[in-house]
Structures are given as structure tokens and as C-alpha cells.
Amino acid sequence: MVTYDQPQILTLSATYELPFGRGRRWLNRRGVVNQTLGGWEIAGSAKYASGFPMAVTQCDAFDCGSLGKGTIFNWLGGEASLSRPNIVPGQPLKNPTYNGTYQSQYVNPKAFTESFDTFGNAPRLLSGLRTPGQAAEDLSVLKNFPITERTRFQFRAEFFNAFNRHHFAPSFTNYADTFVFFGGCGFGPPGTGCTLSNLADSPRAIQFSARLDW
Numbered sequence: 784m785v786t787y788d789q790p791q792i793l794t795l796s797a798t799y800e801l802p803f804g805r806g807r808r809w810l811n812r813r814g815v816v817n818q819t820l821g822g823w824e825i826a827g828s829a830k831y832a833s834g835f836p837m838a839v840t841q842c843d844a845f846d847c848g849s850l851g852k853g854t855i856f857n858w859l860g861g862e863a864s865l866s867r868p869n870i871v872p873g874q875p876l877k878n879p880t881y882n883g884t885y886q887s888q889y890v891n892p893k894a895f896t897e898s899f900d901t902f903g904n905a906p907r908l909l910s911g912l913r914t915p916g917q918a919a920e921d922l923s924v925l926k927n928f929p930i931t932e933r934t935r936f937q938f939r940a941e942f943f944n945a946f947n948r949h950h951f952a953p954s955f956t957n958y959a960d961t962f963v964f965f966g967g968c969g970f971g972p973p974g975t976g977c978t979l980s981n982l983a984d985s986p987r988a989i990q991f992s993a994r995l996d997w
Contacts, residue, residue: 786836801820841957867902870894915950920944922942941990952983
């Protein structure tokens with residue numbers, strides 16, 4: 784499994800030219816009517832996808848703030864790296880009390896235990912524990928002004944993340960007991976870490992542009 788694995792991805796796109804103005808079904812006229820009501824287009828795209836697999840580690844190195852109970856010492860010198868905890872059988876990886884808000888704890892701390900002086904059985908990536916799914920919609924409104932038969936001026940208003948959806952990403956996925964591990968980087972009991980406090984995408988953005996086609 785790779786870090787960018789997403790089992791389901793749905794991508795949609797559409798463009799619709801409004802049926803008004805010269806050569807169209809409604810108000811097929813020249814002059815002011817065509818310049819005002821003709822040449823309008825509406826376009827949109829949307830993407831809906833499942834989340835990415837998450838990796839849960841345990842803080843066991845000096846660079847995590849201080850020594851945790853699961854520290855594996857590197858007797859050859861240098862700092863140890865993050866290792867993996869043990870998975871508790873029968874416990875859901877995602878916290879069953881997660882309520883969709885950013886303050887709510889996403890990863891279930893009861894699903895993991897620290898591995899003492901050894902390597903845990905948690906895999907590199909957890910297929911059963913994924914980041915929240917993604918949903919994003921972009922919209923565009925276009926107005927075309929014909930100048931000659933082959934030349935036109937186009938004005939565009941584009942709305943990225945049009946509905947201003949917010950997707951949060953887990954802030955911490957390092958398991959540690961906060962009473963023992965004073966660095967505070969862990970989400971283990973009795974801490975309240977690993978909440979969804981980081982934005983995984985950008986807020987709504989509006990862009991205006993113009994172009995000349997010939």
C-alpha cells in the first residue's frame with residue numbers, strides 16, 4: 784500500500800451554454816439583447832474521494848521532546864527514529880466517539896499500546912484507518928463577447944472550493960502517554976491529541992480573469 788492510496792475517486796465536469804441571444808433558442812436577436820443576454824456559459828467540476836491511509840507511530844526518540852516508555856536506544860550513537868506501537872485486537876482504529884468536529888479525537892487511543900524496547904506489530908500504513916474523505920466543487924461563470932467571426936473577448940469569474948468545504952487532517956499520529964511523555968506530541972491516554980486541527984485543503988477562493996481568443 785502507498786501513502787496516496789484512495790480506493791474510490793469520482794470526478795465530474797460539465798459545461799452548459801445558456802440558450803439566449805443570437806443563434807440560440809430564446810431571444811434570438813442582435814444588438815443590445817445579444818450583447819447582454821447572449822454568450823453566457825456555466826461550467827463546473829467536482830471531485831469526491833475516500834481518505835488516505837494513516838500511519839501511527841510511537842514517540843521514542845530524543846527529538847520528540849523527551850524519552851517515552853517505548854524508547855529504543857541506539858547504542859551505536861545518534862538518535863533513534865519513530866517506531867510502531869502494538870494494535871489491540873477487537874478495538875476500532877477510528878475513535879467511535881468522533882463527532883466530526885475538529886476538537887474531537889479522531890484516532891482511538893484504546894486501539895494501540897506502546898511496544899517496550901521492541902518493535903510493535905502495527906503496519907507501516909493502516910488500511911482500516913484513513914483520513915476523512917474529500918469533497919470539492921469548483922464553479923465558473925463565463926461571458927463571451929464576439930468581436931469578429933474568429934475573434935472574441937471572454938470574461939471569467941471562477942470559484943474554487945465554491946461551497947467553502949472544510950476538511951481537517953489529524954494533527955498528531957504519534958502514540959504516547961502524556962503523563963510519562965512530557966514532549967506532548969502523542970495522542971495516547973490521558974491526552975486529547977490527534978484531533979482534526981489542521982486544514983487539509985484551501986478555503987474558498989474567487990478569481991476574475993479576461994482573455995482574448997483569435
